[in-house]
Amino acid sequence: MRRILSYFELVVVTLAEWLLVDLPGPIGRRLRRVFWRIRLGSMGRGVQIDTGIHISNPSWVHLGDHCWLDHGAVILAGPPSAAGGRRIIRKANPEFKGAEGEVLIGDRVHIANHCVLQGHGGLQIGNDMTTASGSRLYSLSHHHSNPDDPDDHTQYKFSTMAPAREQSLISAAVVVGDGAAIGLNTVVLPGVTVGTGTWVGAGSVVTRSLPSNVLAAGHPAQVRRSPLNPNWVTEGTA
């Protein structure tokens, strides 16, 4: 009986998502808000969810107040699977406050068009920041080797579809601080922290952590100006 009920629930949820995902206008936005409030781990007040949004394992996603998920944004959550003997190398990010697989998004955050936030290794985004269109923040990635074992000289495969034992993955949380800016089409790789108030220029590839309040750009992203601005904007000063 329980199995039939959970199958029924799955069908209802799937149909509801299918009907709502591209429903235009304010009615679509309002109904999606109700739908995702039930499905997400938690969701704050005044959240705007546009069309074409895909969220996997939504119970692992926590959204703050007044966030905006813009058209076509994708959020992938939930911890990685070691099924079949997939090797997962975990690297701690001490700035990360959540659990592996959790996506924690603060208040007044804009996830712009067609961003991909992949939180399988954990992803934490502070308050008052934007990831501009096309950006990709990844906390889990296939790797060519097994950095946990210097005696293992195997070259592992990049494909998720390869036999599980031929895959090696790095799981390391990504953290983006309050007031940071991730420019258009930027890629942020596993284990990276982007400091509070730091701006990352368009088209950058962030392979190493960046300190707070700097301008960084390029591939690999490097600090171009530090401090970015000597005074922090506060309410009423802009």
Ligand SMILES: CC(C)(COP(=O)(O)OP(=O)(O)OC[C@H]1O[C@@H](n2cnc3c(N)ncnc32)[C@H](O)[C@@H]1OP(=O)(O)O)[C@@H](O)C(=O)NCCC(=O)NCCS
């Ligand atoms: C970084 C940015 C904000 C410019 O800031 P700025 O203070 O005017 O910085 P500058 O143009 O003086 O650039 C400083 C240095 O970084 C370099 N730089 C700036 N942006 C860069 C980028 N995206 N990629 C590579 N290098 C970049 C400049 O060439 C310059 O290098 P130099 O000192 O060797 O000449 C802008 O280039 C940018 O990328 N904006 C993001 C735009 C965006 O994503 N908008 C989304 C919609 S809101």
